Amino acid sequence: MNDLMMQSLFFGVMISIAMYELGVWCKRKTKIALLNPLLFSIAAVIIILLVCHIDYDTYNNGAKYLSYLLTPATVCLAVPLYEQFELLKKNIRAIMAGIVSGALTSVTCVLVLSMLFKLSHAEYVTLLPKSITTAIGMGISEELGGVVTITVAVIIITGVFGNITAEFICKLFRIEEPIAKGIAIGSASHAVGTAKAMELGEIEGAMSSLSIAVSGLITVVLSMIYAGIY
Known part of the structure; x- marks a missing residue:
């Protein structure tokens, strides 16, 4: 074979x-x-x-x-965002605050859990980019000395988990605003979660698409900072 x-x-x-x-x-x-x-x-x-x-x-x-x-597929997610561009301009401050909060929460949780479970530095930096798209996460992990293959696996698991649980979590916490749903899903579970956001609605999909790009860039900066903490 x-x-x-x-x-x-x-x-x-x-x-x-x-x-x-x-x-x-x-x-x-x-x-x-x-x-x-x-x-x-x-x-x-x-x-x-x-x-x-x-x-x-x-x-x-x-x-x-x-x-x-991976890269062209991620870029194509800009199409639904373009269609909701006016909505983006009206809510830009809230949207950016939500994305920054999502990225900051992600890396902080990794830091706290790594300290709690006494992970090595290599294992810690491997997990830092867990909530961003694979194309960006692989580069961050390699740059910081992480294990790229494990980073890819963790990113996929994070995305699949977000895809499966996103709708349930939104209902559990009574999140009904489409923009809030999209930002939360995109910031937490990148492109795989965005597939679920697009199923929920056009606005959710557009905001989730935006979150992928912006949270990816923010996480690059945060990962460099957080890598020196632990």
């Missing part, structure tokens, strides 16, 4: 996309939140690699090309 995958440049891409589409189908049919397509595809690919005895490096030789789409 390893030989087959090595001979086919895009076999890893095919498996990844096929499992994601299967996850989308399962989610649509069952309506079960835990069957998030991204989470489903990750688990399915891991099982396939283990059962077929396929090396990760062999699989990644093809699947890595999906990573090139």
Whole structure:
């Protein structure tokens, strides 16, 4: 099986996309939140690699090309924001305050929990960019001396968790303002959470898209500062 995958440049891409589409189908049919397509595809690919005895490096030789789409996919999130630009201008102060608060809360929680569980400095900086998009988070982790592969895993888990729980948490705390929902989801769970925000409404999706970019930039600065604290 390893030989087959090595001979086919895009076999890893095919498996990844096929499992994601299967996850989308399962989610649509069952309506079960835990069957998030991204989470489903990750688990399915891991099982396939283990059962077929396929090396990760062999699989990644093809699947890595999906990573090139991360940046353009993130940029495309500017479209819904452009459509709600007037709303953004009217509420710019509240929106910026919300995004800054979200980014600050994220890195502070990582700091407190790292001290509580006595994590090493490398483990600590690995977790700092957990709530921002992968494209930015990988760069921060590498720059600060973290473990990039674990950072990617943590970012994905954070996004999937936000996607699954966002609607429930908003209902639990009676958050009904669309702008507040979008800012909270985007600041906490980046692009994966934004997919849920877009399901909730156009305003939620636009504000969540804005949060991805702005909170990413703010987290870059905060991570450099917080890295020297612990």
